[in-house]
Amino acid sequence: MNKGPISFPYKVVITAISTLLLAGCFESNRSTAQLCENYPQICNKLNTEDGQCRHERTDLIWLRFDVIKKPSDLNKFDELQLTKKYAKCMSLAAQIESTTLKSKKTLRTEALFHAYDTIDQLELELKSSYQPSIIYYRWTQGDQEALEQFLKLEETEYLDSPEMQLGLASYYVDKDKVHTINLLMKSLTLYDGRSSMTMEKTIPDVVKSLATANHSLGKLDEAYMWALVGSELGLAIAKEAQIKLLYPMIDERRALIADISDDIASSIESGNFDKSMLIQLSGLPPLSRTQ
CATH class of the missing domain: 1.25.40 (Serine Threonine Protein Phosphatase 5, Tetratricopeptide repeat)
Structure with missing residues (x-):
């Protein structure tokens, strides 16, 4: 008896297609500009039209993309570190008067404040992380509860x-x-x-x-x-x-x-x-x- 072709559940087919489309989108980002076009939220409020802190900004943008693909604590921690590096650079750039366009200084200041807000948000998200490197970071920032957690790991393989x-x-x-x-x-x-x-x-x-x-x-x-x-x-x-x-x-x-x-x-x-x-x-x- 011919039972006809085997049918796959509708949701499985849709999920498979979505995964392939998403993977294709990930692979299509061959430049930072293209990445910003495909994922504007990654580059939003960064000084993308400015030459200042270009290397720090580019590294941060691609790391944010990694966080989108895999929002793990360690990836977020890497984003935190690069955001701090970017903010340090921008704190100097924000003091520089542009000879061609005065409004650039304002944009740099806005980018700097955005970086500070991002740092606060990431630190809040990582406050309950059990990753040893993040616990150690929190201690270095003055978190005494993190110090107690860190010392408890002393005799373990986690350190x-x-x-x-x-x-x-x-x-x-x-x-x-x-x-x-x-x-x-x-x-x-x-x-x-x-x-x-x-x-x-x-x-x-x-x-x-x-x-x-x-x-x-x-x-x-x-x-x-x-x-x-x-x-x-x-x-x-x-x-x-x-x-x-x-x-x-x-x-x-x-x-x-x-x-x-x-x-x-x-x-x-x-x-x-x-x-x-x-x-x-x-x-x-x-x-x-x-x-």
Whole structure:
């Protein structure tokens, strides 16, 4: 018996067609101008007719598009960060008098106020987020409830990233120097050598903090070594002559520590750092006053 063609539910067909149309629309945005035309709400109230803060504005527009496609907390957090970057740029641009059109200053001011309103709105939307990076951000903005939430995550895998370990270290730095050093070392251990942003933004602070924390504990070999590691990584630290004055020792000892620091700097860059590498320092003879 011929039962005829199999029919699909009407809603399923409509949903499939809508999905394809939406996907096609996403793929058709081949320029920022076209994106603004297709999604005017993304670009509304931004200084799109102005050359000021063009790069910051373009990054923000495309990130807003990502939020439309996937409105996750992390995407919204990225939008918050880029909005702050855009607002910082616009705060300077709003003070610039345009030589060709005076009304541009007003438009820049309006764009700046729009950015501030967006920041407030995004922070409100993220206030109940359980993402560790967002909890940490809220704490840095003065939210003490967020600090309690953040500290409860200390022994969990949710903070197993260089950035989050550095965040924990910043809390303990004035409370427990030894624990601070352990957290900073863990931060380096968790770096896998892949993220250029982590290498540029997080690792320098970790290395500098290790030098400072060890120095404050009187662990001069370690402090000197981390200062040299910073130098190997191209960080802005004291000049070599100043470091030698700060850490007086015989040339042989200085050379041995320099070798260790070179190995450690290389291991950090490749993402293979292990705190056991510091055992080499324990093999050095005690540092005497005459050294």
